Amino acid sequence: MRPVVCNLLLAAFPAIAFGQFSDNFNDGDFSQHPSWQGMDSAFRVDGGVLRSRHTVPNSTFYLSSPVALSGALEWEWWVHLDLATSSTNYADVYLLSPDAALGAGYFVRIGNTADEVSLYCHPPGSAPLKLIDGRDGTSAGPLRIRATRTEEGVWRLYTNGLPEGQAVDNTFAEGAHFGLKVRQSTASFFQRHYFDDIFIRPFIPDVIPPEVLAAEALSAEEIFIRFSEPVDSVTACDAGNYVPGVRRVEWGGVVVRVFLSTPLQNGVSTRFSVKDVKDLYGNAMPLQEMNVLHYTPGRYDVLIHEILADPSPPTGLPEYEYVELRNVSPHAIRLDGWTLHNSSTSVSLPAYTLQPDSLVVVCGRLAFSFFHPALDAGSFPPLANEGETLSLYDRQGTLMHAVAYSKSWYAGSIKDAGGWSLEMKDTRWPCAGADNWKASTDVTGGTPGRYNTAAGAIPEPPVTSLVRISVPDSMQLRLHFSGGLDSASASDPLNYNIPGIEQVSVAPPLFNIVTLQLKEPVHTGSLMFHHIKDCGGRTVTLPEPVPFARPVAPDSLDLVINEVLFDPPQGAADFVEIFNRSGKAIELDKLYFASRGTDGVLKQAVLLTEGPFLCMPGEHMAWSPEPALCRFFTCGAVQRISALPTLPPDEGSIVLLRADGQVIDEVAYNKSWHHGVLQQTKGISLERLHPDYPSGDPHNWHSAAATAGYATPGAVNSQFQPATALNSGFTLMSEVFSPDNDGQNDVALLAWDLRQGQTANITIFDGRGRPVRHLARNLLLSVNGRISWDGLSDAGLIAQPGIYIIFIQIFDPQGKTGAWKLPLVLAGR
Numbered sequence: 001m002r003p004v005v006c007n008l009l010l011a012a013f014p015a016i017a018f019g020q021f022s023d024n025f026n027d028g029d030f031s032q033h034p035s036w037q038g039m040d041s042a043f044r045v046d047g048g049v050l051r052s053r054h055t056v057p058n059s060t061f062y063l064s065s066p067v068a069l070s071g072a073l074e075w076e077w078w079v080h081l082d083l084a085t086s087s088t089n090y091a092d093v094y095l096l097s098p099d100a101a102l103g104a105g106y107f108v109r110i111g112n113t114a115d116e117v118s119l120y121c122h123p124p125g126s127a128p129l130k131l132i133d134g135r136d137g138t139s140a141g142p143l144r145i146r147a148t149r150t151e152e153g154v155w156r157l158y159t160n161g162l163p164e165g166q167a168v169d170n171t172f173a174e175g176a177h178f179g180l181k182v183r184q185s186t187a188s189f190f191q192r193h194y195f196d197d198i199f200i201r202p203f204i205p206d207v208i209p210p211e212v213l214a215a216e217a218l219s220a221e222e223i224f225i226r227f228s229e230p231v232d233s234v235t236a237c238d239a240g241n242y243v244p245g246v247r248r249v250e251w252g253g254v255v256v257r258v259f260l261s262t263p264l265q266n267g268v269s270t271r272f273s274v275k276d277v278k279d280l281y282g283n284a285m286p287l288q289e290m291n292v293l294h295y296t297p298g299r300y301d302v303l304i305h306e307i308l309a310d311p312s313p314p315t316g317l318p319e320y321e322y323v324e325l326r327n328v329s330p331h332a333i334r335l336d337g338w339t340l341h342n343s344s345t346s347v348s349l350p351a352y353t354l355q356p357d358s359l360v361v362v363c364g365r366l367a368f369s370f371f372h373p374a375l376d377a378g379s380f381p382p383l384a385n386e387g388e389t390l391s392l393y394d395r396q397g398t399l400m401h402a403v404a405y406s407k408s409w410y411a412g413s414i415k416d417a418g419g420w421s422l423e424m425k426d427t428r429w430p431c432a433g434a435d436n437w438k439a440s441t442d443v444t445g446g447t448p449g450r451y452n453t454a455a456g457a458i459p460e461p462p463v464t465s466l467v468r469i470s471v472p473d474s475m476q477l478r479l480h481f482s483g484g485l486d487s488a489s490a491s492d493p494l495n496y497n498i499p500g501i502e503q504v505s506v507a508p509p510l511f512n513i514v515t516l517q518l519k520e521p522v523h524t525g526s527l528m529f530h531h532i533k534d535c536g537g538r539t540v541t542l543p544e545p546v547p548f549a550r551p552v553a554p555d556s557l558d559l560v561i562n563e564v565l566f567d568p569p570q571g572a573a574d575f576v577e578i579f580n581r582s583g584k585a586i587e588l589d590k591l592y593f594a595s596r597g598t599d600g601v602l603k604q605a606v607l608l609t610e611g612p613f614l615c616m617p618g619e620h621m622a623w624s625p626e627p628a629l630c631r632f633f634t635c636g637a638v639q640r641i642s643a644l645p646t647l648p649p650d651e652g653s654i655v656l657l658r659a660d661g662q663v664i665d666e667v668a669y670n671k672s673w674h675h676g677v678l679q680q681t682k683g684i685s686l687e688r689l690h691p692d693y694p695s696g697d698p699h700n701w702h703s704a705a706a707t708a709g710y711a712t713p714g715a716v717n718s719q720f721q722p723a724t725a726l727n728s729g730f731t732l733m734s735e736v737f738s739p740d741n742d743g744q745n746d747v748a749l750l751a752w753d754l755r756q757g758q759t760a761n762i763t764i765f766d767g768r769g770r771p772v773r774h775l776a777r778n779l780l781l782s783v784n785g786r787i788s789w790d791g792l793s794d795a796g797l798i799a800q801p802g803i804y805i806i807f808i809q810i811f812d813p814q815g816k817t818g819a820w821k822l823p824l825v826l827a828g829r
């Protein structure tokens with residue numbers, strides 16, 4: 001921009017009385033109130049807006065309205081040229097013209113080669129002279145343009161509130177017409193010129209100095225200032241007008257950005273002052289002081305506080321998904337430029353300042369009007385009903401909070417069918433997972449923009465622990481933790497005992513997986529770490545080194561099915577436990593669970609895990625579709641699986657197999673395998689007594705002990721019976737048993753070790769010599785094995801406490817026989 005003086009014919013001119021001129025075209029007519037003349041066929045009123053309709057190429061057409069104009073005046077109008085302006089495509093708005101044909105006067109040109117908004121003086125019979133050279137590239141889109149002239153002939157021009165410049169010119173002291181003139185070239189520019197909200201009124205000079213309406217620290221080095229009116233660029237850019245000192249200023253009309261020489265302290269209020277900045281009329285502001293505070297939010301200052309992923313059927317809330325955020329910091333936090341991510345996409349948050357201890361709902365455009373306070377996130381990403389990971393990042397891409405919500409967090413309630421939100425309970429534990437979330441109890445189904453009904457203190461969650469190690473290849477170790485870690489401590493290579501670590505990466509957004517990239521290949525070893533903290537700042541401990549090894553594919557019975565829950569309690573789900581009975585580190589990522597139909601065909605195959613998953617020798621691992629399992633039972637290592645094959649509550653089968661179809665283990669279970677003393681078996685698992693004995697032998701299975709909570713997923717079985725060395729013949733593993741399902745000698749276990757297979761009859765007699773239970777009749781025995789008595793008689797009744805005799809008769813095909821009598825005590829309480 002540059003000020004231009006054009007033909008200073010008059011130093012000043014007297015003011016002539018002038019009322020006001022305006023037209024908003026809401027009457028649908030431009031022939032009266034006020035009246036327009038000229039090429040009226042070239043325009044029409046369309047929806048309350050004056051629009052061109054001239055269809056002649058390379059033409060100029062106009063409208064003007066008679067109005068006596070003189071003295072100090074102000075013009076304002078709305079215009080939209082819905083086209084790419086050029087030297088042959090533009091619009092001239094004649095502010096003041098001596099003739100109706102608009103052949104001379106002052107006009108504002110919108111467009112031209114530089115796509116600018118500029119002021120011209122058009123003397124009669126001469127070419128127009130540019131008085132104010134506006135900024136380039138400003139003519140696109142809808143514009144609100146304002147022009148003023150003082151009594152002294154000082155002109156100023158503004159576009160959308162920003163000054164284009166000023167000039168002094170008195171060529172025309174007065175005029176008789178205001179008008180619009182359009183220049184167009186080809187058909188692609190036809191009917192794309194729009195004008196509205198035209199006002200002409202007396203101009204009252206501004207004598208009020210500007211003031212600072214707001215000053216906000218955008219960063220430690222940048223302060224954003226909004227003035228009450230456009231300010232002069234020279235004084236606004238004078239660094240001496242600001243304290244503390246600034247090194248650079250960016251001017252933008254009513255807003256100014258100052259960049260400080262010394263950064264602000266984080267979280268500390270700083271005194272900031274502005275003085276001597278002038279408005280466009282030369283009015284200088286006095287000293288104005290204010291406090292500014294810079295605060296860079298830290299992780300967990302803003303939390304994902306409530307989630308409605310499944311709004312249908314609605315309970316009382318609008319049928320839209322939403323995520324609620326809460327500021328738990330002591331400072332206001334600007335959210336513009338922050339992003340909310342789900343598993344597949346993200347949305348940017350609009351400008352909004354979230355005050356301390358305040359809430360705001362993030363939702364889609366269609367839902368925006370239904371919630372308050374709310375942020376319009378445009379095309380809001382769909383939230384998975386079953387669960388997924390949501391994460392919130394600030395404008396620098398720093399993670400603020402992440403939540404891996406799950407439908408299981410409804411804890412089996414009917415509310416998981418839809419219409420109810422999940423609410424955070426205790427903001428002190430933002431990464432506690434399921435223990436810190438529950439379904440809303442509000443009658444509407446949720447509390448968007450209000451404090452959660454679930455709010456309240458929860459017991460301190462367990463410290464994060466190492467769950468397992470996987471070995472994707474010889475150059476990587478992957479550590480899987482039960483919860484989020486402090487990424488700074490977890491990414492320090494010095495905190496691990498493994499030599500030759502090249503790099504440590506902690507996977508966002510949950511920070512529960514650590515990858516150690518090694519410099520040299522590794523095949524076996526053990527891991528220790530120290531000084532690693534969880535997301536709550538607590539130290540993660542490792543009591544003893546954890547072994548790892550390069551995994552191999554399993555062979556048959558390297559892994560065995562070790563425990564099955566096929567009739568879970570209300571709110572829980574089935575589970576299947578496997579046990580590594582081999583001496584190998586086994587990779588599980590290509591193994592499947594399946595069931596076997598009555599036709600013998602395998603069906604319902606489900607992959608155990610996606611990605612490397614190591615199972616070490618002697619390790620137990622349970623698989624369930626619902627982690628809520630651990631609300632009912634004391635869990636060891638429990639992994640989530642997308643689904644399990646159907647496990648009927650009376651009888652069924654579960655098969656563990658490789659991707660190539662080789663069966664690793666198989667169990668065809670029956671409800672009758674449960675202990676006979678149990679009145680009901682719902683919520684009680686079947687445990688394998690010993691992994692080395694046959695999977696399909698009912699005597700190798702028993703109900704989980706009551707003292708163990710009726711199931712031991714991912715841990716040593718409560719009914720595990722270790723093998724002992726046997727002399728040739730038959731031996732009782734314990735001479736006393738108590739069939740009360742307390743996990744201590746619940747069955748009488750008879751083991752044998754024979755030179756060859758035999759046929760046996762095994763009978764239980766009471767102390768008076770009466771047969772109580774025929775345990776086996778003509779049973780073909782293997783060379784070694786075991787059989788159990790659960791304390792029930794042949795009639796299915798519980799035998800009385802006392803002394804019993806187990807009488808064993810064996811014979812072979814040649815007629816040779818043998819017999820044993822073993823005393824046994826059935827103890828009672």
